[in-house]
Amino acid sequence: MTLRFDILTTFPEMFGLEAPAALGLSIPARARAAGLVEWHATNIRDFAENKHSKTDDRPFGGGPGMVMMCQPLWDAVRAVEASDPRPTTRILLTPQGAPLKQPLVEELATRPRLLLIAGHYEGLDERVIEKLDPIEVSLGDYVLSGGELAAMVLMDAIIRKLPGALGHEDSSEEDSFSARGPGGERLLDCPHYTKPREWMGMGVPEVLLSGDHGKIARWRLEQMRERTRARRPDLLEP
Ligand code: 9D3
Numbered sequence: 001m002t003l004r005f006d007i008l009t010t011f012p013e014m015f016g017l018e019a020p021a022a023l024g025l026s027i028p029a030r031a032r033a034a035g036l037v038e039w040h041a042t043n044i045r046d047f048a049e050n051k052h053s054k055t056d057d058r059p060f061g062g063g064p065g066m067v068m069m070c071q072p073l074w075d076a077v078r079a080v081e082a083s084d085p086r087p088t089t090r091i092l093l094t095p096q097g098a099p100l101k102q103p104l105v106e107e108l109a110t111r112p113r114l115l116l117i118a119g120h121y122e123g124l125d126e127r128v129i130e131k132l133d134p135i136e137v138s139l140g141d142y143v144l145s146g147g148e149l150a151a152m153v154l155m156d157a158i159i160r161k162l163p164g165a166l167g168h169e170d171s172s173e174e175d176s177f178s179a180r181g182p183g184g185e186r187l188l189d190c191p192h193y194t195k196p197r198e199w200m201g202m203g204v205p206e207v208l209l210s211g212d213h214g215k216i217a218r219w220r221l222e223q224m225r226e227r228t229r230a231r232r233p234d235l236l237e238p
Contacts, residue, residue, distance in 0.1 A: 003162060004113045005039040006080045006088070007151055008073065010055055010120060012041035014148045022152045023159070031165040039155065042080050044119075048072040056121050065122025073117070073128050080115065088115040090134035092124070093147030093154070097136035100154065104137070108154075109161035116154065118147030181221060186235045190223035 007015055014020060023029065023039070031037050045053050049071060056066035081088050089111045098104075108114060117124075117134060129136075139150045159165055179187050193204045207219045228235055 001112060002035055003037045003109070003111070003158070004084060004086065005037065005116060005155055006113070007039065007041045007116045007118060007148075008044050008076050008080065009041060009118045009148055009151075010044050011146070011148055012043045015039070015041035015152075020152055022149075023155060027165055028156055028159045031159050031162055034164060036162045036165055037159050040080075042076060044068075044072050044076045047075040047079065049075070059122065063122075068119055068121045068124040068128070070125045070128040070131075073124065074131065077115065077117075077132060084113065086113040088113045090115045090117070090132055091154070092117045092129065092132070092134040092136045093119075093138070093150040094123070094136050095138050095143070096123075097138035099140050100137050100157070102157075104135075105154070105157045106161055109158045114158070116151040118151040120146035120148075179224065181225065185225075186228075187221075187224040188228045188232055188235070190220040190227070 009015070016024065023032070028037070032039075044055050048055050048069075054069070055072045056068050059065065059067045077090070089108065091108075091114060093116065115134075117132075137150075137154065139153055144150060179189065181187050191205075193208060197204055197209070205219070207215055210216065
């Protein structure tokens with residue numbers, strides 16, 4: 001079954017004519033060519049019923065920036081949802097959302113159809129958020145110019161989890177944040193090395209050249225734990 005993404009945005013050009021640059025190569029491009037995923041960007045402006053096709057207006061109460069109006073977005077969602085009988089899971093990309101984590105990515109990868117709402121505005125009118133009742137997702141604590149790149153990041157993370165998207169079927173299981181130590185703990189990846197054996201006077205850890213696969217596996221696990229302790233101790237908390 002093909003996963004369908006619909007992206008609602010006032011900048012559909014960011015998603016390209018064929019594919020956004022970020023999704024036009026590598027795993028997402030292959031997944032699309034294989035029919036595992038399709039995506040459609042829709043311009044919210046096309047649904048504005050006022051005469052200048054305005055999608056935003058000044059905030060009640062004053063202040064900087066513009067607020068996305070309810071009507072164009074609501075009508076866009078309804079029209080896009082009606083274009084395909086599969087039910088959508090609505091997702092709003094917003095700095096107010098829950099920080100994106102791999103478990104949500106993996107849950108979303110099981111849905112038939114995802115509706116992503118991305119914008120370049122101060123925010124949405126709260127009433128349309130209430131009516132749409134979307135899952136609100138943020139990428140983290142930094143400020144982007146808009147939600148479109150966040151939508152592409154989310155799409156990329158989901159697409160690579162679709163069955164058949166990776167050449168190496170088990171490599172997504174071994175990722176950081178999916179990798180588990182024997183105690184079930186989430187761990188960062190270990191360091192990797194390839195040829196040449198010496199580069200700019202730097203060698204390669206001897207154990208990796210030993211051919212002792214048990215010893216190598218134990219060394220890698222120790223490196224994973226060491227790095228996680230040093231760099232991301234939060235991952236080791238329960
Ligand atoms: C002071 C108010 N700003 C909130 C931090 C306004 C604002 C800035 C940037 C409102 C929207 C945006 C555009 N960002 C997104 O739409 C966005 C986002 C982000 O900026 N950081 C991390 N994740 C995301 S998901 C969508």
